[in-house]
Amino acid sequence: MTDKNKDLIDQKLQDLNNDGVDRRGFLKCMAWAGTGLVWTMSGGIPVSRAFAKGHSKDTGKDGDFSFVQISDSHIGFNKPANPDVTATLQTAINKINAMPHKPDFIIHTGDLSQLSKPSEFDTLDQVLKGASAKQILFVPGEHDMLTDNGEQYLQRYGKGTKGTGWSSFDHKGVHFVGLVNVANLKAGGMGSLGNQQLEWLEDDLKGRSASTPIVLFAHIPLWTIYPDWGWGTDDSERALSYVKRFGSVTVLNGHIHQIMQKVEGKVSFHTAMSTAFPQPAPGTAPSAGPMKVPADRLQRVLGITDVNYVVSGRSLAVVDSPLGDSGASPSGKAGAPLAVVGSIPG
């Protein structure tokens, strides 16, 4: 590991350990308790502002829209870290349905199920049916392709996709690309996109104007967070080389069940919380297994990610809200995971 990477991880560990909030972060958090925090990506510099305030100012312009990312539902998981993952997914959907601005669609960044069982997918479908946003887009996690090389996943969630489930679409001027980095993994490696998908990606982006905002989403992070735990994608650099020329690139991932953020040039990387159970910060536990937290803290470490696209700013604002952030909590503690985003340097 390079010193630079180690420093980055040390910094993150400092930010993420215990409650995930240092004193400064906590005070910052207090200021917007119950509102949420918006990160605006502008020229590669993340700018934070109070969610409710910023939102009211920016609504109403043609082409503005938002979508929500949920991740790692692990339906079927029933161990002590969260014995009822269906209930917490339901809470996430309720939270989305209660949003003052209606998201145009929902993106699920994989690990829908725990064991790729038909009954698990059925339960997921049942809960997602209650979402007010009718369009839900998926990329698979490794847990969704356990038994049949992902055939069942593809049948249920991958209609119209290519290969192992990758696809792209345009929405109000933003180009979205869903990538699969959990198929055909090699011994000793991390996530992998594979040559076929990379060639497709290069072709998919070719000819698009550099001013088109790009959103890439995939299950395993497309930047190397912690190789020892496989938290990265071996061939992501090639994928990122294809988006370098674009003015605004947002990369949304799941897999690590916690918020991490990095900005590199015009590319903003972001990982989402799980709706099922938290995982430890890199290197703070013997392994990446489910992290057990007291029951009353669980909903603060699970959550959803709300992404706002504002035409005027040509930027995407990413807001993470924990499930336990009801808006009525006066403590400020409820918003703790948000402060983690705020304290990671770009």
Added chain:
Amino acid sequence: MTRKNIWVAGVATPAMIAMLLLFAGSPTVKANDQPSAANAAVKIDNFVFGPQTITVPVGTTVTWTNADDIPHTSVSTDGVFKSKVLDTDEKFSYTFTKAGTYPYYCTIHPKMTGKVVVQ
């Protein structure tokens, strides 16, 4: 423990011993004289195969047990053996009949690798 449970245990234990003796005579369990040489165990714990390298004589049956809250697999890199997905406490066994080195990994978490050396 209640009185009833003691009674059940008292009956069950001789019954189990009898069954074990019965199976001991069957040809599926080999090397009665050296039971430790015929079986070996790999525990999957905290995303690690333990021991990472296990050296066994030809004919040994290696059993992998998943002790994690997360599913894992044990799959030969060279296609020699392949477990199904092992959820918590599930096991997979393979009997090695030829000498050689057998690298394997978890196809779900490919950073997890191990090796069986058969001599």
